[in-house]
Amino acid sequence: MAMQPIKLPPGVVKAATPSRARNRYWDANLVRWRGDHLLPVGGWQRNTAEPLPEPVRRISAWRDLQDIFRIALGSDSRLQILEGATVIDITPADFEPTPPFVTVSGFGIGPYNAGAYGTPRPLADGRLFGRPVIWSLDNFGANLLALCGSDGRLLLWDTTVLPLPAKVVPVATAPEHSIAMLVTEERHVMLFGAGGVPYRVAWCSREDINDWDFTNPTNSAGFFDLSISGFIVNAVRVRGGVLIFTDSDVWLARYIGQPFVYAFERIGEACSLYGPYSFASNSSAVIWMGRQTFWVFDGGAVRPLPCDVANFLFAGIDAFAGQSRVHAAVNGLFPEAWFFYPSSGQTECDRYVIWNWQENWWSVGALPRSAMLAASVAPYPVMAGADGHIFEHEKGWTAAGLTRVGEVWAETANIAIGGGDQRIDIAQAQFDSGHGFAATRMLAFTKETGDGPEYAEGPFMPSADGWTDCRFSGRDIRLRIEAAQDGDWSLGELRLDAQPGAGR
Numbered sequence: 001m002a003m004q005p006i007k008l009p010p011g012v013v014k015a016a017t018p019s020r021a022r023n024r025y026w027d028a029n030l031v032r033w034r035g036d037h038l039l040p041v042g043g044w045q046r047n048t049a050e051p052l053p054e055p056v057r058r059i060s061a062w063r064d065l066q067d068i069f070r071i072a073l074g075s076d077s078r079l080q081i082l083e084g085a086t087v088i089d090i091t092p093a094d095f096e097p098t099p100p101f102v103t104v105s106g107f108g109i110g111p112y113n114a115g116a117y118g119t120p121r122p123l124a125d126g127r128l129f130g131r132p133v134i135w136s137l138d139n140f141g142a143n144l145l146a147l148c149g150s151d152g153r154l155l156l157w158d159t160t161v162l163p164l165p166a167k168v169v170p171v172a173t174a175p176e177h178s179i180a181m182l183v184t185e186e187r188h189v190m191l192f193g194a195g196g197v198p199y200r201v202a203w204c205s206r207e208d209i210n211d212w213d214f215t216n217p218t219n220s221a222g223f224f225d226l227s228i229s230g231f232i233v234n235a236v237r238v239r240g241g242v243l244i245f246t247d248s249d250v251w252l253a254r255y256i257g258q259p260f261v262y263a264f265e266r267i268g269e270a271c272s273l274y275g276p277y278s279f280a281s282n283s284s285a286v287i288w289m290g291r292q293t294f295w296v297f298d299g300g301a302v303r304p305l306p307c308d309v310a311n312f313l314f315a316g317i318d319a320f321a322g323q324s325r326v327h328a329a330v331n332g333l334f335p336e337a338w339f340f341y342p343s344s345g346q347t348e349c350d351r352y353v354i355w356n357w358q359e360n361w362w363s364v365g366a367l368p369r370s371a372m373l374a375a376s377v378a379p380y381p382v383m384a385g386a387d388g389h390i391f392e393h394e395k396g397w398t399a400a401g402l403t404r405v406g407e408v409w410a411e412t413a414n415i416a417i418g419g420g421d422q423r424i425d426i427a428q429a430q431f432d433s434g435h436g437f438a439a440t441r442m443l444a445f446t447k448e449t450g451d452g453p454e455y456a457e458g459p460f461m462p463s464a465d466g467w468t469d470c471r472f473s474g475r476d477i478r479l480r481i482e483a484a485q486d487g488d489w490s491l492g493e494l495r496l497d498a499q500p501g502a503g504r
Contacts, residue, residue, distance in 0.1 A: 003495045003496070003498075005494075006023075006493070006494040007023070007493060008494075009024060010033030010359055011024075011025065011360075011361025012024075012361075012363045013362075013413070014026065014308065014309040014311065014312035014313075015413070019413070019450060019476065020413070021413035021414075022413055022416045023413070023415060024412070024413050026411055026478070027411040028364055028365060028409065028410040028411065029407060029410075030367070030409075032334065032336070033363075034359075034490075035359075036492055036493070037490040037491060038410055038481065038490065039488075039489070040408045040483055040488065041365075041394070041408070042394035042395060042396070043394075043397045043400075043404060043486070044383070044391040044393045044394075044395060044396070044399060045392050045401075046389050046390070046400040047382070047390040047391060048085060048389045051387055052073070052080065052388040052390070053075075053078070054075045055348060055371075055386060055388065056074065056371045057134070057135050057370060058137055059073060059137070059371045059372065059382055059384060059390075060072045060137035060144075060373065061376075061382065064160075065142045065159070065160060068083065069377070070083050070159075071373075071378070072137050072146065073371075073390070074135030074146065076098040077097035078091045079146055079148075079168060090168050092155065092167045092170070096151040096152070097150060097151075098149075132323055133324075134148070134179070134180060134276040136180045136182060140183055140187075143156060143157060143158050143159055143160065144156070144157040145189065145209075146168060149178075149179040152178055152196070153171075153178075154170065154171040154174040154191065154209075155169065155171070156168060156169055156170075156171055173211070174189075175191055175202055175212060176195065177193070177196035178193050178194045178202075179232065180232065180234050180276075182235055182236070182237060182242065184203070184237065185237065185255070186206060187207045188203040188204055188261075189204045190202070190203045190253075191203070192235050192244065193231065193232050197225065198230070199226045199231060199246075200224070201224050201225075202222070203220075203222060203261070203262070204221050205219035206219075222261050222262070224262065224264050226244070226246065226251060226264060228246050228247075228249070231246065231247055232244060233246060233272065234279070236279060236281050237281070238281065238299070239283065239284060239299055240254060241262075243297060244264075245276075246272065247272055248272050249266055249268055249269045249270065250266070250267055250269075250272070251264055251266050251267065252267045267301065268295070268297070268301075268302030271290055271302055272290060273288055273290065274288075274290055274322060274323070274326050275322060275324055275326035276324070277326060277327035277328065278290075278327065278328055280329050280330045280338065280339070280374075282330045282374075284299070285297060285299070287328075287355065287357070288328070289326060292314055293305070294306075294310070307353075307362060308361075309364050313339075313353055316343050316351070318342040318343060321347045321348070322341055325341070325342050325347070326339065326340065326341045327371055328340065328372070329373060329374045331374060331394070332374035332376050332380075332381055333381065333394050334356070334394075335356055338353075338354050339352060339353050339354075340369050348370055348386050350366060350386070351364070351367070352364070352366075368385060368387075369385060370385070371384040372384075378392075380394050380395050397487050398486050404483065405486065406482065409483065410480070410481050411445075411478065411479070411480045412478045413478055414477065415478060415479065417498050422475065423475055424473060424474065424475070424477060424499070425472075425473040426470060426477070426497065426498055426499075427469075427470070427471065427497045428468060429442060429460065429462075429468040429470055429496050430466050430468065430494070430495040430497075431462045431468060432492035432494065433462065433490065439485040439487045439488070439489040440481055440484055440491060441459040441461050442459060442462070442479060442481055443457065443479070443480040444456070444457040444458055444472045444477060444480075445477070445479075446472055446474025446476065450476065457471075457472040458470065458472075479494070
């Protein structure tokens with residue numbers, strides 16, 4: 001056979017078993033692809049000197065009129081500002097915190113026909129009590145606006161006055177008991193679930209955060225009640241308007257000017273969010289994780305997004321914690337949307353999936369992060385860790401100074417050489433390393449039968465000329481490429497010196 005080129009398309013195909021995704025990558029962690037080359041995801045550096053007292057749920061960043069860069073952090077009971085490495089708590093004294101994360105158990109809980117009749121279900125089989133509560137963070141000029149669904153008030157931190165206010169203050173004239181908020185491109189502050197009405201959208205007069213007089217014919221303040229039987233979950237700015245997610249469908253609010261100001265149109269049905277934060281947006285599209293499907297809105301129609309790792313994700317997510325913990329954001333430095341979720345049995349996000357919209361590949365991995373902000377105003381993506389720290393990502397090649405060797409890798413599914421009807425002997429491998437050949441190593445996994453045991457061989461280290469001496473054989477062969485050092489590297493086409501062995 002001699003040298004056999006192994007051409008693996010970018011991205012992970014997470015089929016049930018490696019044999020069902022032949023000649024594809026089957027599993028991965030902290031890697032990405034650029035063209036046909038496999039690359040490591042960048043490392044991260046810590047921004048906080050001490051861990052925050054509780055996990056952060058939402059992040060926003062902006063620069064004020066003095067060009068001071070600040071990061072706003074919303075958690076279950078606090079609103080904090082990160083300025084450099086200094087953390088400032090601006091939570092009002094009468095703030096109503098998010099209810100504790102609880103599940104309920106007992107009779108009638110869990111899937112039908114599961115468990116013994118007449119016995120209450122344990123807590124592990126329970127479901128979330130109540131509707132998930134979320135933070136909304138946005139800017140009105142240089143000022144920070146914040147709203148937490150448990151508190152329900154529109155809160156203002158005015159950075160145009162000095163000394164800076166010690167705490168945020170409620171906008172007294174704004175409707176209370178709202179669940180979400182954003183600032184539109186026309187500079188209307190828009191509230192969702194306004195005044196405690198779960199299907200109501202309300203907005204202030206243009207550029208006047210204090211004018212919420214809906215009866216005044218000379219201003220542009222107003223409200224609209226969506227014709228839904230459920231409730232609004234969240235909303236996001238899009239090109240051409242505001243995308244509004246309800247518990248069952250999706251609406252688009254478009255600015256049309258006086259007298260109605262905004263027009264509302266239902267543009268998608270049965271395509272709701274998995275959780276209130278399970279969407280990522282860029283300048284041209286919104287991508288979101290639904291209950292069993294991914295969806296995209298790019299200014300036209302809402303359409304389903306095929307996903308090569310969907311079965312793995314939806315089978316492995318914790319169905320109860322995921323309702324409130326799932327979160328997503330675009331990367332900002334790379335054309336990628338990241339979706340974080342808690343795996344089964346976890347109450348905080350510990351895994352992720354990535355979609356690259358330019359090259360249309362998916363990947364998977366493990367990383368404990370409770371919130372994410374795209375690189376934009378912030379020069380790097382900002383993420384909140386499960387350990388209470390805030391990190392800048394895609395910066396360096398370590399995990400805040402700790403090695404990532406053994407954590408950065410990609411595994412192939414079964415590689416089709418010779419059709420699997422005879423043993424294949426591998427004597428050498430050749431890496432197409434664009435750079436950093438010494439930073440990677442290869443392992444092999446071999447099987448003699450489809451259901452037989454799998455044997456690990458290696459690791460095998462490449463030499464400077466790209467050749468890697470190795471000795472292994474099997475009827476089913478798959479490979480693992482992993483980082484051997486903390487640094488940049490790339491891997492393109494792989495060639496194997498394959499010789500036919502014994503037949504069946």
